[in-house]
Amino acid sequence: MTRKIRTRIAPSPTGFLHLGTARTALYSWAYARHFGGEFVLRIEDTDVARSTQDSVDQILASMRWLGLNFDEGPIYQMQRLDRYQTVVNQMIASGNAYRCYSTPQELDAEREAQRARGEKTHYNGRWRPEPGKVLPAVPPSVPFVVRFANPQGGIVTWDDLVKGPISIANREIDDLIIVRADGIPTYNFCVVVDDWDMNISHVFRGDEHVNNTPWQINIFNALGAPLPLFGHIPVILGDDGQKLSKRRGAVSVTAYEDAGYLPEAMLNYLARLGWSHGDEELFSRQQLVSWFDGTHLSKSPAQWDPAKLDWVNTHYLKTLDEAALANLVTTQLHKLGHAAATNANVQPLCALFKDRCTTTVDLALWLSMYFGPVQASAEDMATHVTDAIRPAVKGLAAKLSTTPWNKVAIGAAIKECLAEHSLKMPQLAPAVRVLLCGRAQTPSVDAVLELFPQEVAVERLQAG
Numbered sequence: 001m002t003r004k005i006r007t008r009i010a011p012s013p014t015g016f017l018h019l020g021t022a023r024t025a026l027y028s029w030a031y032a033r034h035f036g037g038e039f040v041l042r043i044e045d046t047d048v049a050r051s052t053q054d055s056v057d058q059i060l061a062s063m064r065w066l067g068l069n070f071d072e073g074p075i076y077q078m079q080r081l082d083r084y085q086t087v088v089n090q091m092i093a094s095g096n097a098y099r100c101y102s103t104p105q106e107l108d109a110e111r112e113a114q115r116a117r118g119e120k121t122h123y124n125g126r127w128r129p130e131p132g133k134v135l136p137a138v139p140p141s142v143p144f145v146v147r148f149a150n151p152q153g154g155i156v157t158w159d160d161l162v163k164g165p166i167s168i169a170n171r172e173i174d175d176l177i178i179v180r181a182d183g184i185p186t187y188n189f190c191v192v193v194d195d196w197d198m199n200i201s202h203v204f205r206g207d208e209h210v211n212n213t214p215w216q217i218n219i220f221n222a223l224g225a226p227l228p229l230f231g232h233i234p235v236i237l238g239d240d241g242q243k244l245s246k247r248r249g250a251v252s253v254t255a256y257e258d259a260g261y262l263p264e265a266m267l268n269y270l271a272r273l274g275w276s277h278g279d280e281e282l283f284s285r286q287q288l289v290s291w292f293d294g295t296h297l298s299k300s301p302a303q304w305d306p307a308k309l310d311w312v313n314t315h316y317l318k319t320l321d322e323a324a325l326a327n328l329v330t331t332q333l334h335k336l337g338h339a340a341a342t343n344a345n346v347q348p349l350c351a352l353f354k355d356r357c358t359t360t361v362d363l364a365l366w367l368s369m370y371f372g373p374v375q376a377s378a379e380d381m382a383t384h385v386t387d388a389i390r391p392a393v394k395g396l397a398a399k400l401s402t403t404p405w406n407k408v409a410i411g412a413a414i415k416e417c418l419a420e421h422s423l424k425m426p427q428l429a430p431a432v433r434v435l436l437c438g439r440a441q442t443p444s445v446d447a448v449l450e451l452f453p454q455e456v457a458v459e460r461l462q463a464g
């Protein structure tokens with residue numbers, strides 16, 4: 001019988017949604033959608049000291065932003081403590097887990113002795129029940145941990161969906177702590193109970209978890225639970241070849257949202273980072289879902305490439321529905337303090353400038369000149385607004401004050417002005433741009449002028 005496809009993403013709420021986790025979420029989501037299965041969001045909050053509601057909110061917001069809709073959840077591990085306790089008790093009763101009263105000091109001393117003997121450090125099995133073994137007397141008032149009685153022989157093997165077959169001998173694996181001294185169960189245990197209870201068929205996660213998988217497989221087997229398939233996704237490296245980390249720039253989805261990237265672009269870029277479908281670089285959400293069947297995931301680490309992300313974003317910026325783009329840019333203009341920006345007045349402006357912009361923030365910075373004063377650099381003023389050009393600029397200002405306000409009439413006024421002052425367009429246009437826009441390069445001057453209120457344009461040129 002084939003299993004219903006159920007995938008999940010299980011972030012720990014200790015910060016923003018990391019790009020690596022977002023990519024894993026995206027693969028898990030796309031896999032479920034491709035096969036008509038279900039995608040679950042689970043919040044792994046058993047690290048109580050570091051987990052915050054704020055982080056949960058950020059994660060949910062980023063998932064929503066990327067359009068990674070889930071069918072169940074968020075399910076919080078801290079709300080499932082009773083269930084974990086029940087399973088722990090069953091495991092103790094069946095001999096698959098045991099209480100360990102070794103103190104941290106004893107464990108340290110034991111490790112020290114093992115190192116001195118040149119051995120690999122490991123738990124010495126002091127409290128592990130064995131047939132015929134007499135356990136030490138339980139010391140009074142020593143807090144205990146619960147350990148999983150890992151099988152002592154044999155090999156754990158799985159066929160990783162990304163990395164292929166992986167094996168590890170059980171003698172390499174210690175008896176894992178599944179409940180800490182404070183009574184909170186640990187990640188490797190909860191994850192198994194959850195994946196079992198939530199009927200997860202495929203686990204995609206970062207490859208920093210490869211070493212945890214043998215434990216988890218052994219616990220699944222001890223519980224008689226069906227095993228999911230595992231796929232471990234290699235890390236994302238920064239452009240310096242090191243693991244992408246906060247110290248090396250933005251690593252959260254939120255940072256890219258704030259910087260004016262589009263969710264469609266982010267989705268496309270993240271999907272392609274570590275997965276391919278032929279030579280396709282630009283694809284829609286629907287195409288991704290129809291192509292993503294868990295194959296063609298790269299075995300080697302992906303390289304974060306800001307220039308490529310910019311290229312992808314530029315594409316989506318150009319092709320995004322105009323009203324939707326205006327809406328996003330208006331929000332950015334408000335953030336810049338331009339309260340007068342509205343979708344209606346921003347939309348025609350976007351149409352003229354979007355081709356030269358990478359992000360909605362870039363676009364809003366360009367459009368700021370329509371909503372507030374501009375300040376050209378002293379260098380641009382000195383280079384372009386020279387004494388030789390100034391009379392022509394004043395002349396143009398005078399003409400524009402009476403010209404009908406449309407591109408054709410504005411263009412005609414500029415031509416007349418050039419003829420009267422015996423100038424060529426490349427001499428006059430930069431001066432106009434610097435005074436009007438605060439910069440020397442813009443789209444064609446008549447088109448830029450037309451979008452200003454007439455009196456604002458005239459005033460800025462006169463002020464030169």
Ligand code: GLU
Nearest residue numbers: 010011012044191205209
């Ligand atoms: N909470 C783990 C993490 O954020 C989840 C690992 C898993 O998917 O099993 O890395």
